[in-house]
Amino acid sequence: MVYQDTSAKLFGVCLRILNDKSEAEDVLQDVYVTVWRKAAGFDPGRASPITWLVAITRNRAIDRLRASAVSRRMEPIEAADGVSDPAPAAVERVELAQQHQRLARCLEGLEARHSAAIRAAFLDGATYEELAQRMSVPLGTMKSWIRRGLLKLRACLEG
Amino acid sequence: MSANDTIGPADDGNLIAAEYVLGVLGVAERREVERRLAQEPALVAEVAFWEERLTGLTDAVAPVSPPQAAWSRIETAIGAASPPPSVWHSLAFWRSFAIASATLAAASIAALAYIGLVPGARTPLMATLSGSAGQPNFVASVTATGNTLVIVPAALLTNDPRAYELWLIPSGETRPRSLGLVQPGQPIRLEIPSDLAGRLTPDATLAVSLEPPGGSPTGLPTGPVIAAGKLTNL
Numbered sequence: 445m446v447y448q449d450t451s452a453k454l455f456g457v458c459l460r461i462l463n464d465k466s467e468a469e470d471v472l473q474d475v476y477v478t479v480w481r482k483a484a485g486f487d488p489g490r491a492s493p494i495t496w497l498v499a500i501t502r503n504r505a506i507d508r509l510r511a512s513a514v515s516r517r518m519e520p521i522e523a524a525d526g527v528s529d530p531a532p533a534a535v536e537r538v539e540l541a542q543q544h545q546r547l548a549r550c551l552e553g554l555e556a557r558h559s560a561a562i563r564a565a566f567l568d569g570a571t572y573e574e575l576a577q578r579m580s581v582p583l584g585t586m587k588s589w590i591r592r593g594l595l596k597l598r599a600c601l602e603g
Numbered sequence: 604m605s606a607n608d609t610i611g612p613a614d615d616g617n618l619i620a621a622e623y624v625l626g627v628l629g630v631a632e633r634r635e636v637e638r639r640l641a642q643e644p645a646l647v648a649e650v651a652f653w654e655e656r657l658t659g660l661t662d663a664v665a666p667v668s669p670p671q672a673a674w675s676r677i678e679t680a681i682g683a684a685s686p687p688p689s690v691w692h693s694l695a696f697w698r699s700f701a702i703a704s705a706t707l708a709a710a711s712i713a714a715l716a717y718i719g720l721v722p723g724a725r726t727p728l729m730a731t732l733s734g735s736a737g738q739p740n741f742v743a744s745v746t747a748t749g750n751t752l753v754i755v756p757a758a759l760l761t762n763d764p765r766a767y768e769l770w771l772i773p774s775g776e777t778r779p780r781s782l783g784l785v786q787p788g789q790p791i792r793l794e795i796p797s798d799l800a801g802r803l804t805p806d807a808t809l810a811v812s813l814e815p816p817g818g819s820p821t822g823l824p825t826g827p828v829i830a831a832g833k834l835t836n837l
Contacts (some may be wrong), residue, residue, distance in 0.1 A: 452666035455673075460664045461626075469673045476677045498661055499654045502626065510630045544659030562625065566660045569626040594621045601656050 450494070451476075454501045461505040461569040467512060471504045478504075506569040521564045521578045550600035558593035565590065620649035624657060730809045731757070732830035740830035741785070743769075743809055749800035752782065754809075755790040765813040769793070770824060772810065773802035784818055785811060807834050
């Protein structure tokens, strides 16, 4: 059912960032209580529902990650480990799926290591420092990769 | 690192929203961005741009059903949550349709997010309770078993001192049955008495009337009906 899918998606996002089941459960609880109480803060003119839910979830999970002693994901990031084109989830509306395809195309247009760093940052909630360590490059290089990647990505997404 | 490899501070300002959404910032920087978000609409728009565009990346994350215990904890936390600081009461009149429909969407999400989490829930029923001018005032969702009903305000209601009472008119009947009092400014979860649970079916009508404090003294609506709608399958 659609909304059970939503909780599974959000729990998956929490788990990916926190890498810890009980922390992920805490964040999921926090997210749904927030949604419950702050529903009036949702602005459909600004975001689709799933974007709103994912944004709340990621922000809570990242804050929890920064605050906690949860062991960080430190495995190396392979630039070649390109995530294959994800099948659009059943809950997505058509235009959302199109937007996701566009994102995938724009990411493909980046240097492989730049897009790998951007994906890892978004999915793992990793800081610049962690990403630099995981890809074995100096911090300044990592910042530069990500910022260049973001500038190029924005031009592609807007174009 | 070569100078060529670095991006100057001038560019950083444009990217802080993207960096915030991406999640690469530390705690202090994140709080700084959030502080600025409270007063810089341009930054809000920039963050929204990146959130909308990058969310697709999460398609690569496998969904994981949360354990059933997670639901019980959420239910407890919602039950214990204090009423939200409310903007509803500060506004004297119905807002424009645009705001009402935005709030309707939000209310629907809250109602469904709640009901949808109930373990084993089958397709829930939903109703939009509209006023006489067609404006949506409340959204309700009901578990398939009919035991639990969630009702969320979908509009900014006047701060009427009267009580808001929710009624069920079962399909094919005319006599309203009280389901309890609801709040114009916050979502409410009601446990449905077992004798009525089976009658929350598609085509049953839900209605809200204004009643004296504490609810209707007669067991039937005594004041004006401000919202009504039929339950439908989602």
